[in-house]
Amino acid sequence: MKNHRSFASDNNAPVHEKVMQALSEANKSDVIAYGDDLYTTDAERKFRHYFQSEVEVFFVFNGTGANVSAISNLTHSYHGIITAETSHMNNDECGAPEKFSGCKLLTVKTSNGKISVDDIKKFLHSKGFEHHSQPKVISISQPTELGTLYKPEEILKLAHFADEHDMYLHIDGARIANAVAALNISLAELITYTGVDVISFGGTKNGMMYGEAVVFINNLLASDFKYVRKQSMQLASKMRYISAQFNAMFYDDLWLKNARHANKMAKYLELKLEETPEIKITQPVETNAIFAIVPKQIIEPLQKEYFFYVWDDDRNEVRWMTHFQTTADDIDNFIKSLKNLLR
Numbered sequence: 001m002k003n004h005r006s007f008a009s010d011n012n013a014p015v016h017e018k019v020m021q022a023l024s025e026a027n028k029s030d031v032i033a034y035g036d037d038l039y040t041t042d043a044e045r046k047f048r049h050y051f052q053s054e055v056e057v058f059f060v061f062n063g064t065g066a067n068v069s070a071i072s073n074l075t076h077s078y079h080g081i082i083t084a085e086t087s088h089m090n091n092d093e094c095g096a097p098e099k100f101s102g103c104k105l106l107t108v109k110t111s112n113g114k115i116s117v118d119d120i121k122k123f124l125h126s127k128g129f130e131h132h133s134q135p136k137v138i139s140i141s142q143p144t145e146l147g148t149l150y151k152p153e154e155i156l157k158l159a160h161f162a163d164e165h166d167m168y169l170h171i172d173g174a175r176i177a178n179a180v181a182a183l184n185i186s187l188a189e190l191i192t193y194t195g196v197d198v199i200s201f202g203g204t205k206n207g208m209m210y211g212e213a214v215v216f217i218n219n220l221l222a223s224d225f226k227y228v229r230k231q232s233m234q235l236a237s238k239m240r241y242i243s244a245q246f247n248a249m250f251y252d253d254l255w256l257k258n259a260r261h262a263n264k265m266a267k268y269l270e271l272k273l274e275e276t277p278e279i280k281i282t283q284p285v286e287t288n289a290i291f292a293i294v295p296k297q298i299i300e301p302l303q304k305e306y307f308f309y310v311w312d313d314d315r316n317e318v319r320w321m322t323h324f325q326t327t328a329d330d331i332d333n334f335i336k337s338l339k340n341l342l343r
């Protein structure tokens, strides 16, 4: 394969050079294991700064681990977790949320990846009925797996609903930086002040090598999480290498710069795609993903040049993603290849 930029996923991006430097700097001597170190204390302090709150922060290896350990901490196995049918938890975690929490996922059909209070009221019928899983967590992704965004007021409504009905609101924030950047508001405005209980906070897709955090805004829920994290096999002995990466991401707002760039490149790709009437964009381009229906005959040859995923085989719908290193030239070249194939 040529040395092209991939449009398959922000997971395909390299590690940001500042993160590599931070890893190297953290590699000079011994420090105490399992997070009792200055890198970790410093990273936790930075999280509290951005959340504008005394959040409890726990570093974990990956996004699936963040989601699974977060929801396991909030539930018993007789509980149900309400989530969009399109969610990563429902489709791309190989049943880990069900296996490790024991809970049933209560899925909601959506047209754009977003769930609303109206969509989930129906689950209240199960409350108190011993034959049904008891709804306990609403889990939304921000941005969604379709690249769309919840406005803060939409999150607020879901949080109120959760509160009123003795449930918790969890956010899968694998790409939370892209959401904060796109909405141009603070993390606190988007998450802390809207009443979210806990978020899986992503780092990997935005320039880190690996590492995410489970952040409890409702810090009363965090008291036993250290045991849950260990049982979930997400406790890193060499924790400093996750913390140091987050420190690099937060230094000088690198996390937001990276995300802004990725979002901007998706907008540029959208603009270029609008020149080709054969391509039909299917979702609003609000962050760093583009979903589009494309003529079937070009999918395979284009994938050979620029690997990407087919999202929905039946509709010939594909997903293209940009990331912090995508350039306008990468996109121009991609469009050139695409237009050649359409000829």
Ligand SMILES: Cc1ncc(COP(=O)(O)O)c(C=O)c1O
Pocket (backbone or CB within 6 Å): 011, 062, 063, 064, 065, 088, 089, 141, 144, 145, 172, 174, 175, 204
């Ligand atoms: C929305 C969302 N949540 C969570 C994840 C976490 O995935 P992983 O366990 O591969 O880090 C991903 C990865 O693609 C994702 O897109």
